[in-house]
Amino acid sequence: MSDKDLKFNSKTIHGGQQPDAAYGAVMPPIYQTSTYAQTTPGGHKGFEYSRSANPTRTALENSLASIENGSYGLAFGSGLAAIDAVVKLLNPGDEVVSTNDLYGGSYRIFKQIFEKFGITFHFIGMQSIDTIESHINVNTKLIWVETPTNPMMNVIDIKGVSDLAKKHNILLAVDNTFATPYLQRPLDLGADIVMHSATKYLGGHSDVVVGALIVKDKDLADKLYFIQNASGAVCGPMDSFLTLRGIKTLHVRMQRHCENGKAIAEYLANHPKIGKVYWPGFENHANHEIAKTQMDDFGGMISFVPNGSSYDEAIQIVEKLELFTLAESLGGVESLAGHPASMTHASIPKEEREKSGVVDSLIRLSVGLEDAEDLIADLEQAIG
Numbered sequence: 001m002s003d004k005d006l007k008f009n010s011k012t013i014h015g016g017q018q019p020d021a022a023y024g025a026v027m028p029p030i031y032q033t034s035t036y037a038q039t040t041p042g043g044h045k046g047f048e049y050s051r052s053a054n055p056t057r058t059a060l061e062n063s064l065a066s067i068e069n070g071s072y073g074l075a076f077g078s079g080l081a082a083i084d085a086v087v088k089l090l091n092p093g094d095e096v097v098s099t100n101d102l103y104g105g106s107y108r109i110f111k112q113i114f115e116k117f118g119i120t121f122h123f124i125g126m127q128s129i130d131t132i133e134s135h136i137n138v139n140t141k142l143i144w145v146e147t148p149t150n151p152m153m154n155v156i157d158i159k160g161v162s163d164l165a166k167k168h169n170i171l172l173a174v175d176n177t178f179a180t181p182y183l184q185r186p187l188d189l190g191a192d193i194v195m196h197s198a199t200k201y202l203g204g205h206s207d208v209v210v211g212a213l214i215v216k217d218k219d220l221a222d223k224l225y226f227i228q229n230a231s232g233a234v235c236g237p238m239d240s241f242l243t244l245r246g247i248k249t250l251h252v253r254m255q256r257h258c259e260n261g262k263a264i265a266e267y268l269a270n271h272p273k274i275g276k277v278y279w280p281g282f283e284n285h286a287n288h289e290i291a292k293t294q295m296d297d298f299g300g301m302i303s304f305v306p307n308g309s310s311y312d313e314a315i316q317i318v319e320k321l322e323l324f325t326l327a328e329s330l331g332g333v334e335s336l337a338g339h340p341a342s343m344t345h346a347s348i349p350k351e352e353r354e355k356s357g358v359v360d361s362l363i364r365l366s367v368g369l370e371d372a373e374d375l376i377a378d379l380e381q382a383i384g
């Protein structure tokens, strides 16, 4: 049976994997080596130097390709290193269209690193295809989509953007960190590149920082592989091993993230002291119809705004939480709470932030795998 015929729940475990060639180890060993013996110059078993390739990383890269329905996976030292590699496909003078409420670090690398190399970025609301099209010109070479967006949980129509990108011959990259391939498969919807911060749900246990790119097209894979090797932001064998181990339970974890996410989103929506709750599973969510079409469920990321509350009151709530840890990041087995305005999105100027809804009192939850009743009790005591 070819890997391509496997269902998702089997791909997470077996996709792209074979027992190790040396001793039949079921989990790929951690090949903690920088180099490989050659019998004659160039006479090697497929590996010469671990920046170029390492067997543990290759096992992870094959798994990534399989779960995203791609043909090629590339693993990096962080999500941002993966993004860095994508932007390096471009040249000075090129333009990029992206969302206005994307991950703070993505905004920072675009604005503060790549603008000075002559690449222009447009940060816009991507809810309307016409709006996106109005920002496209002959120099536009890349559309960067993140969906659901962080932290506002807007959902962008991947198929719609992909049709537009194809019409104008522009690359489409989708940051699939929040949804994971358990919920949404951008390559199937026409995207050219899927990007992950595997630090989050793919790793799933808050113990690694890893990034990933997955593509279908061989030429594009070759170009990205060239950049990966030439720039060198690869992930090490130990982190590759841990991420691969995480992926093997992705489907089981995501199922519970979705169940707990739903329970908590509903609890918050019915709470008299909570104003807005942003979660794409609600029928009254602005993009619920698109979410229903392109996602299989709605995930465990939720943002909310306590009624009439201020910066300080929001901080009080996150400080009072006990089972939810106050921390950056998301997607691990443990529940986390964050205050985007002072944490993940502090690098975005206040006016920019508020334009997209990231007000001072917004709180973001990454709902983990604890018992939902315990999580609700914790929110109850913190919100009061």
Ligand SMILES: *Cc1c(COP(=O)(O)O)cnc(C)c1O
Pocket: 078, 079, 080, 081, 103, 105, 106, 146, 150, 175, 177, 178, 196, 197, 198, 199, 200, 209, 210, 211
């Ligand atoms: C965390 C994150 C990134 C950056 O990934 P790192 O692994 O932290 O470098 C990019 N996009 C999203 C949506 C993220 O949550």
